[in-house]
Amino acid sequence: MRAADLPDARFRVGDRVRVRAAYPPGHxxxxxxxxxxxxxxxxxxGAFPNPERLAWGEDGLPPIPLYEVVFAMAAVWQGDGAxxxxxxxxADIYEHWLEEAAT
Amino acid sequence: xxxxxxxxxxxxxHSHDHGHDRREHGHRHDxxxxxxxxxxxxxxxxxxxxxxxxxxxxxxxxxxxxKGVLSAREIAEKIDQWDRRTPQNGAEVxxxxxxxxxxxxxxxxxxxxxxxxxxxxxxxxELIAVENTPQRHHMVVCTLCSCYPRQLLGxxxxxxxxxxYRSRAVREPRAVLAEFGTVLPEDVxxxxxxxxxxxxxxxxxxxxxxxxxxxxxxxxxLVTRDSMIGTAQARAPHPAPTA
Numbered sequence: 001m002r003a004a005d006l007p008d009a010r011f012r013v014g015d016r017v018r019v020r021a022a023y024p025p026g027h028x029x030x031x032x033x034x035x036x037x038x039x040x041x042x043x044x045x046g047a048f049p050n051p052e053r054l055a056w057g058e059d060g061l062p063p064i065p066l067y068e069v070v071f072a073m074a075a076v077w078q079g080d081g082a083x084x085x086x087x088x089x090x091a092d093i094y095e096h097w098l099e100e101a102a103t
Numbered sequence: 104x105x106x107x108x109x110x111x112x113x114x115x116x117h118s119h120d121h122g123h124d125r126r127e128h129g130h131r132h133d134x135x136x137x138x139x140x141x142x143x144x145x146x147x148x149x150x151x152x153x154x155x156x157x158x159x160x161x162x163x164x165x166x167x168x169x170k171g172v173l174s175a176r177e178i179a180e181k182i183d184q185w186d187r188r189t190p191q192n193g194a195e196v197x198x199x200x201x202x203x204x205x206x207x208x209x210x211x212x213x214x215x216x217x218x219x220x221x222x223x224x225x226x227x228x229e230l231i232a233v234e235n236t237p238q239r240h241h242m243v244v245c246t247l248c249s250c251y252p253r254q255l256l257g258x259x260x261x262x263x264x265x266x267x268y269r270s271r272a273v274r275e276p277r278a279v280l281a282e283f284g285t286v287l288p289e290d291v292x293x294x295x296x297x298x299x300x301x302x303x304x305x306x307x308x309x310x311x312x313x314x315x316x317x318x319x320x321x322x323x324x325l326v327t328r329d330s331m332i333g334t335a336q337a338r339a340p341h342p343a344p345t346a
Contacts, residue, residue, distance in 0.1 A: 031247060033246075034297075051301075073276075084291075089296075092300035
């Protein structure tokens with residue numbers, strides 16, 4: 001399903017979002033190092049079955065919107081890494097892992 | 104998994120070969136034993152399976168064959184099919200994008216449809232092409248496992264699946280790039296793409312300077328696997344022969 005087919009998506013390109021600082025068990029496709037970090041939506045990939053449910057052999061429906069979110073490297077590592085001032089990192093994050101961030 | 108790593112039937116063949124090797128090279132071992140007090144094989148053979156996942160793969164494969172769910176030939180053909188997908192496929196796509204701006208626009212808008220145009224169906228996952236520019240360099244990693252545009256580029260290199268690459272690419276990308284011989288100015292944004300979900304990323308490297316007159320096939324020869332992962336740039340063309 002393409003982005004244009006997602007009128008119900010909660011976030012739009014340009015929105016500031018925070019990855020939930022949650023640590024549930026199981027098959028999670030939100031990298032640990034991004035939990036609690038703030039970034040910006042740069043793309044809406046479409047909606048996909050929830051991998052956390054697929055991992056249990058379920059159908060993962062309804063599909064969940066998947067966003068491309070970009071983070072400044074400095075916001076991700078907060079000094080605990082080696083990167084240029086402009087360097088960034090983008091990851092694909094499912095909607096239920098995102099919350100609105102203060103602008 | 105066995106197909107993707109190309110290690111299916113080899114495991115079976117290997118256990119038969121072992122005794123044969125020992126007989127054939129026995130005299131060599133004896134010489135070495137005399138010199139060193141113990142014997143070493145002249146060259147190590149493939150490793151015997153030792154990990155749980157290897158035993159599981161062998162057991163599952165043998166059961167599937169024994170129960171008639173799959174034949175050994177079907178498994179071998181699947182492995183062969185994967186082995187025929189190579190970075191050359193991706194290089195053709197990139198060369199076309201370099202010479203045809205309309206194609207590049209289609210590739211950036213809908214990767215799946217654009218690679219299918221060239222005879223490379225990419226199904227079940229979103230293929231996203233990203234373009235390197237003088238301002239931004241993309242580099243792909245999958246920190247969670249080994250997501251890679253396999254349907255187009257084939258099996259990923261071993262280092263792509265290593266913990267070292269997966270953990271370091273996101274944390275010290277320029278140090279990793281430097282180890283691949285790729286040093287970028289500070290004013291270029293390095294954007295690491297962590298391929299975490301249902302999308303697979305293909306980097307469109309910058310077209311090297313001095314390639315204006317090259318054919319599409321010659322351009323494709325400059326596109327390396329690593330340049331489509333983003334750990335390297337495309338190759339510079341060989342200097343034109345002076346006739």
